[in-house]
Amino acid sequence: MTAQPSWRLLVALYPFGAGAAAVNIFFASLIASWIGWRVLSPYESVAWGLLLGVPATYAFARHIERLKRRAGGG
Incomplete structure (x- = not known):
């Protein structure tokens, strides 16, 4: 059975997920600039x-x- 997360957990984790995605996208654009692609602005990275x-x-x-279920915390 697939563990469906609660809305409370999703809302609590979203700022961290969006922030991590933005930072990773920005650094990926910096690495991609080595092959000639443009570097994303911080605003573009945040939007992505x-x-x-x-x-x-x-x-x-x-x-x-899944970890909660495995630990028995339901």
Whole structure:
């Protein structure tokens, strides 16, 4: 059975997921500049992070729910 995360957990984790996504996207654009691609501005990185933070947060929240279930915390 798949552990569905609660809305409270998703809302609590979203700022961390979106922030991590934004930072990773910005640093990935810095690395991609070595091959000639442009570097994203911090604002563009935050916008992409807000968008990509949703699936990242959902995946991490499901992982947390599985760990809770395994620990017996339900």
